[in-house]
Amino acid sequence: MLGGVLALISAMMFALNTTALRRGVLTAPVHQAIAITVPLGLPFFFIILLIFDCFYVFKDLSIRSIFFFSVAGIIHLVIGRYCNYRSTQLLGATQSGPITQLALLISLIFALTLLNEELNLYLFTGICLVFSGPTTIFFARKSNSKTKSGVVMDYKKGYLWGLLCALAFGSSPFFIKLGLEDGGLKENIVGGFIAYLSATLLVLIIILLSRTRFGDIYALNNKGVKWFILTGFLGFLSHLFRYMALGVAPISIVEPIQRTTIIFRVIFGWILNRQHEIINKTVLFGILLSVAGVYLIIYQI
Secondary structure, three states: OHHHHHHHHHHHHHHHHHHHHHHHOOOOOHHHHHHHHHHHHHHHHHHHHHHOOOHHHHHHOOHHHHHHHHHHHHHHHHHHHHHHHHHHHHHOHHHHHHHHOOHHHHHHHHHHHHOOOOOOHHHHHHHHHHHHHHHHHHHOHHHHOEOOOOOEOOHHHHHHHHHHHHHHHHHHHHHHHHHHOOOOHHHHHHHHHHHHHHHHHHHHHHHHHHOOOHHHHOOOOOHHHHHHHHHHHHHHHHHHHHHHHHHHOOHHHHHHHHOOHHHHHHHHHHHHOOOOOOOOHHHHHHHHHHHHHHHHHHHHO
């Protein structure tokens, strides 16, 4: 029960996070979003370490666990998040959802190759449905090329960044799994902190090497930056609840609930960004196909 509730909250936070991001990237660049949202999660995770008294866990962590948590953080929070943000900037939060859902197929490939799973009719049908979702939206792009606010969609670049996002998001859970080993709730929280720490260090190093002034990146006079701060906080909450859910419930329960985030994207997008999103019957049908395919695959896994 608790794991399911935590997973549902995580799915809602992921969706609201992407919806807030959409508003930010309308007026500010994606690299600024990464520079703000990634480091912002670190102090919040530190506070959670204090609240749940997790510091003693560090002394029992192996170098192997720290390494895999760090790799997962860089892949998901830096590479995957950047690609996700670019896709959201080019397609909107609603239309980028089905393409990033392909992350499940990346995870499935790992399962088929490393765990010797067999491809059956249900899995094949699910894979076809997952692909048919973004395909349906892509082929209807001519009639969905501009939002009511005048924002023009770039489907080719948006889908390319979405595929790269799916590759990163689909592979990062395996590194998390390698880092967690047999850990519980507190070990999962520590893993989230290490992931954010490694991602933050990489972002700061990139800023220093690029010789970009911190004052320019973290200036609050841009409206987009204020949305990025909200995005960073929501991103922290979504990852926190996801790690906690995985600590008290099996993946078979957490994963299906997590995939409802694509539905919440539509709901929050309509409430907050209806002028900046394209939400019509074609898009909703594509999302429905994607969701159906995802649940067929998860049912088999």
